Amino acid sequence: MNAIARRRGQRERNQLSIGQHGGPVAWFQRVSIPYLLLLPALLLVLLFQLYPTLSAGWYSLHNVLLAKLSQPRFVGLQNFRELLSGPFPNLINPIALVTINWVIGAVILQVGTGLGLAILLQQPWLKGRDFFRGLFLFPWVIAGIIVGYSWRFIFDPNAGLANALLREIGLPPVSWLNTSLLAMPCLLIASTWRAAGYSLVLEMGGLQSVPEEIYDAAALDGASGLSLVRYIIIPVIRPFLLVDLIVATVAALNAFDFVLTMTRGGPVYRTEVVGLFNYHQAFIYGKIGYGAAISVVIFIVSILLTLGYLFVFRRDEEAF
Amino acid sequence: MGRGPVRKGWKVFTYSVLIAYSLFCLVPLLWVFSTSLKSKAEAQAFPPTLWPHSLHLENYLIPFQSRQFGPFPFLNSVIYALGTVLLTLILTTLSGFAFSRYRFRGRQLLFLLILFLDMMPGVAKLVPLYILYVRYGLYDSRLGIVLLFTVMLVPLGTWIMKGYFDRIPRELEECALIDGTTRLGSLRHVTLPLAAPGLGALAVIAFMDAWNHFTYPLILLSSQDRVPYTVAIYNFVGDYGRVEWHIVSAVSVISVLPLVALFVVFQRTLVSGLTGGALKG
Known part of the structure; x- marks a missing residue:
């Protein structure tokens, strides 16, 4: 019940702000704001959390030595x-x-x-x-x-x-x-x-x-x-x-x-x-x-x- | 029983357990502190003495003068911790505000992604992060360390800040909007001052977290003058031979002092940050 009431309130507020600013440019600015706010944090998370997690999968199929990092050799599932x-x-x-x-x-x-x-x-x-x-x-x-x-x-x-x-x-x-x-x-x-x-x-x-x-x-x-x-x-x-x-x-x-x-x-x-x-x-x-x-x-x-x-x-x- | 007086046996039991566990918590701390004041011979004697026969305060200077430890490690840790605090507060104020105040496409998905990636154990990210750092020139750089420490605080920080923003009535911001301020302007002038306790809690948690990191600096730094105190003490102890416990203890005490200070002043903030952050809702 509470959640529904809250959502309705949210919608009314959004409509209120639509009433305040008109035009497609203003609309785009409003829509993009949350993404821009998130961008710095998200960029770091994607680069330092998601990418390493995914690249581990790729490297796990290769023979990579600490001394020769740039020469991975594909070995399939041999590591596993x-x-x-x-x-x-x-x-x-x-x-x-x-x-x-x-x-x-x-x-x-x-x-x-x-x-x-x-x-x-x-x-x-x-x-x-x-x-x-x-x-x-x-x-x-x-x-x-x-x-x-x-x-x-x-x-x-x-x-x-x-x-x-x-x-x-x-x-x-x-x-x-x-x-x-x-x-x-x-x-x-x-x-x-x-x-x-x-x-x-x-x-x-x-x-x-x-x-x-x-x-x-x-x-x-x-x-x-x-x-x-x-x-x-x-x-x-x-x-x-x-x-x-x-x-x-x-x-x-x-x-x-x-x-x-x-x-x-x-x-x-x-x-x-x-x-x-x-x-x-x-x-x-x-x-x-x-x-x-x-x-x-x-x-x-x-x-x-x-x-x-x-x-x-x-x-x-x-x-x- | 009813609401009558609490049974005496239960009271005695409760206090006994709590006092016994207090001793369990305290004894290792006091033991390390006591050792940090002993001479080398006394620190390695058996049976050990509970309290030093003579005070050796020079133990607190020796690490700073030694070649293996030197003056830089604690300075580096301060730099890393303060940098991490600053960057974390900026990034998670923005992200927490976005999640608290806006409804947008992909909101739930992004939030779950951030939490999900945070659940992946850090030890499993060592290898891929090492390769990433070596390949893209972040290896052995201070910036690389601060960025990584910050990334690890983004999920908790976003969660804490979102929680604090959620508790601030939107009506206050809307008043500011009607007065002609922009939405972000209202964040700066209205919401942020009200969310100050959240920022404080997060700053304390971020400092403690960054101050204690060991694993990533161990594999991502190579210059002796860039390592934090955690890695420096690890290198100082070395792999083999007898450990100079009196010196290790002195470094331990120094490293714990800022934590004691923060802890005594901010215990309530810290506890509310932990429970509020981890368990809101």
Whole structure:
């Protein structure tokens, strides 16, 4: 209803302005204005976002070496064949396994921690809400590379804080980031430290959209903590949760700088997420065409995720 | 239970969790800060000391005097961040205004295209962007870096500015129109001052974003005197050998200081920008 009324208002306004200026020249000027306003931003987006995305497809079918960029040689689908069934390490084994592990772990920990803290911070009697929220969000604004070094230092076998804590409780030191079973959990701890505050802020935005009376009514009906979460909080913040999940997923897929500085993908590819693999293959081993093929695979996976995102948002008419 | 007093156990639980998580957030920050004041020997000793025996403020000067780091990286980061803020504000004020105030052919399609391209992970754009930059002379140029940082803020910026413009009543602009101002004139004199909080939020977000970028400068710059501090510290640490944690920590603290300042002053703006921008509607 609201949208219809708004559109009618818009039409009336447009007619009003047609009444104000006449003639084809004035008409053209009026019609072209929004495009001219958009032009600078759009030009940059097309040049630096759309073109690279498309050209990755072209380069992925070629053999391009870092040292000889201007001499691409057409090789068909060979890059993709090598990607999927080449010798270890290839994209399936272990990169896809590591990446799926990483993305699922990072997203669940980040969103779960964020949601849990948001519910606690939303308690009406709580004191110091802004302080807690600020403190929890702060790690999110620090550069990924700095976060990576700081946590690598914490897990340093020789001088790190983690081993100092173990020593306090009488346990022997551990070589955290060089132990194949421990490297990924350490990475997940660091990524949660970094990103949970962002989820928290989004979820709090969702919780604040619930009117106080609903909580009161639910309390009157005798709803306890858990059923409150299940039947009231989750349904109301569902759209916020979905956005949060997808933003977190894309960010996890995009992980690069803090993994590079924390573990370098080691030990033996145990934390070599797909972005790191792409960088190593293209810029350290110089296989640009192969790197482009990896990019294409990342794009396809992201498109599938994005379609889900758009599908969810299409239903929310007010969003646009 | 009803609206009676909140159960005490629940209160104790809530505060305990929040305080425990606060410690989890704080300890790494304090640990790095403490290390930045230690001597080299103390920073590498085991078990580590919680607080330095003696203060070594020279750690904050050493990177600037060293050959691998030098005085330029932080200066470069400031230049890149300010350039990005300026360009982002100009471009997204225009694009946000267009999406908020005009109905035109292809509006929805363009908006979705911008959001869609933004969803494509940046790591996958490394290779094609590298080729683009080398081919068209943008490789190792400051302009190329600022343009790229700006492009990455266009979707969020457009979204935030559109949101702020949507909240400003059109009637105000129409008054100006009746008074004989042009539509763009009304943008400048009426709408823009009212959208100042949006511009402020976007400026803070853009600065923080540009300040922290690492990956693109890593592959798109080669001159040592053009790299931002993120790449400089990466080169300083190097690939092998023991890391000089006291120096790395000092650089980390310096890099975080402007963020702390912005954060303390603009926390509310930042939060409203994030939620308003990401979740409007």
